[in-house]
Amino acid sequence: MAVRPGGAITGRIVLLVAACVLLAALVNFAITFNGPPPKPAPYRTEDLAIALAGGRVPGPGQPPRIMRSATPPAPRDGEFRNPALEAELARRLNQPADTVRAWARHGGRRDLRGSFTVAIRDGPGWRVATTRPEPWLSRWHLVTIGAMTATLILLTLIGWVVARAITRPLARLAEAADAVSVNHHGAPADISGPPEIARVAHALNAMRARLVDHVAQRTTMLAAITHDLGTPLTRLAFRIERLPPADRARAIADIEEMRAMIQSVLEFARGESRPHRALDLAPLLDGLADDMAITGARIERQVAAPLPMMGDPAALRRLFSNLVDNALRYGGNARIDATTGNGRICVTVDDDGPGIPAALAASLFDPFVRAEPSRSRETGGIGLGLSIARNIAEAHDGQIVAGNRDGGGARFTVSLPLAG
Incomplete structure (x- = not known):
């Protein structure tokens, strides 16, 4: 059984674990280096005043959402009344204070972070400005999930390749063990793999050789016994011809039975079959x-x-x-x-x-x-x-x-x- 040695199973597993930990650490470092998702820029009070007046908010930031309502709007969850913001908006819009309503999650009247709801009376109704709903997953979250998914897939592929490299010699060794039989005279299986598999393969090959040799010796012994018993049985067959007919028939039947028994034992011991x-x-x-x-x-x-x-x-x-x-x-x-x-x-x-x-x-x-x-x-x-x-x-x-x-x-x- 030719065995091509490879790396030890323990070494392969250790290298696999080390590679997985290193790759996961590198991905985690890359995600951490890029930092947490950027927070949206705060809304300035002057921009809210421009948006409520119907103008276009300058700058690259995302403008607030403007809509009309027949009744004064209600605050959203987590927002609180902000009188200072109401006064500042009324001053900038040159409107009476009672025509402005403002709720915000965080206090202040200059820069607003988080959600807010502000409104100004516009004729019979109200013009309302609110922050746009935040997406459940930001771009940073999507990039992070994508990187983790790609890492998981890559580690799975690496693990599958290493596992196949470890288990393939074991599968071949199992096939070689199944092929061991008393009538198997083909070439030994060519098994490659780690040193542990090589040692088992050598032991299996030695066991197979001993088994085949034992069966060959047993078959040779039984064949010799069959040959040697043939001569005295033949002499007995000649001698019983002198017996009375009834006794002669029974004696011949006994001899034929002995020959059939010897032949059956020999055929069973050989266990051979043609192609x-x-x-x-x-x-x-x-x-x-x-x-x-x-x-x-x-x-x-x-x-x-x-x-x-x-x-x-x-x-x-x-x-x-x-x-x-x-x-x-x-x-x-x-x-x-x-x-x-x-x-x-x-x-x-x-x-x-x-x-x-x-x-x-x-x-x-x-x-x-x-x-x-x-x-x-x-x-x-x-x-x-x-x-x-x-x-x-x-x-x-x-x-x-x-x-x-x-x-x-x-x-x-x-x-x-x-x-x-």
């Missing part, structure tokens, strides 16, 4: 059902077509043959149902037998486990059929689940990836 190729699972299931029906087995099927997938036809046939044999042995009949959905092929094999005991539900796919524990020749093999079926399903990126139907009987469900 996968494009195939249609529908005719494979139909052919399997037809072949078993010739022997008189009670088999029903409902197979959707086509069922394209990538796989090993021989291994898949053995997978479903084991399930159908199991249904026939314990239930007396078998029903095959194959459908597609969500990019998967779902094949169920049902029977009308007694079902699966609850105590065996969790260990049914373990080697040498049988639902019928008597080990008699009439009720089945040595308990490797379902283990082999599970291995074949997993080798095809699928899974197999055992359960009981609502109406009684067992149900085995196989899920396989649909091609395309």
Whole structure:
């Protein structure tokens, strides 16, 4: 497993936090340096007098709002009567004092800050001048919010990039761990990342090598035992020819059973499969059902077509043959149902037998486990059929689940990836 080292995870996190704090501090400094939002310029009394007289207020400042009212205006929230301002406006407008009304939030008669409401009698009505309503968000507030939003987005993008750089090697390491199996002989995964990930990758690679070596030694040992047992079994087959016919038939059956058991153990230990190729699972299931029906087995099927997938036809046939044999042995009949959905092929094999005991539900796919524990020749093999079926399903990126139907009987469900 080639590993390209990078920066340590701790260092990356520390640098990310430091960069975020530094960037946030710089933005905060820039906002503070620009200062708080500028306060509006105060209104001068002479400008209010010009506005009330109908003239144009000089200067770049925002003029007060002028409107007419049939009745004297009422003060707004926070404004108080200002007699000094009334007197000053009456003097400047050359009007009687009782024709002027003035309310202001802050006292004074020269420069007014904050809201105010002043009015002068104009014929039957009143001419009113008020400050314009202040916006909820000033330009300074908008700039501040925009800068903070941009900083948040930038920090989020930086954090996402750093997090991806940290988690991508972890995801690859998880894929490499999932790929470890007894029949996986491909090249080790190329994982790059921090030193911590590199150490885990090296440990995983070493574990994988030990596992493959262990399985190879076990398979070699079982193959040697199978080969060595073949010779004495053959001699026994010749010697029993001298036995009486009844005893000879039973002895031959025992020898054939021993050979089948040895072959099953060897095939289970190897766990090998040929290269996968494009195939249609529908005719494979139909052919399997037809072949078993010739022997008189009670088999029903409902197979959707086509069922394209990538796989090993021989291994898949053995997978479903084991399930159908199991249904026939314990239930007396078998029903095959194959459908597609969500990019998967779902094949169920049902029977009308007694079902699966609850105590065996969790260990049914373990080697040498049988639902019928008597080990008699009439009720089945040595308990490797379902283990082999599970291995074949997993080798095809699928899974197999055992359960009981609502109406009684067992149900085995196989899920396989649909091609395309």
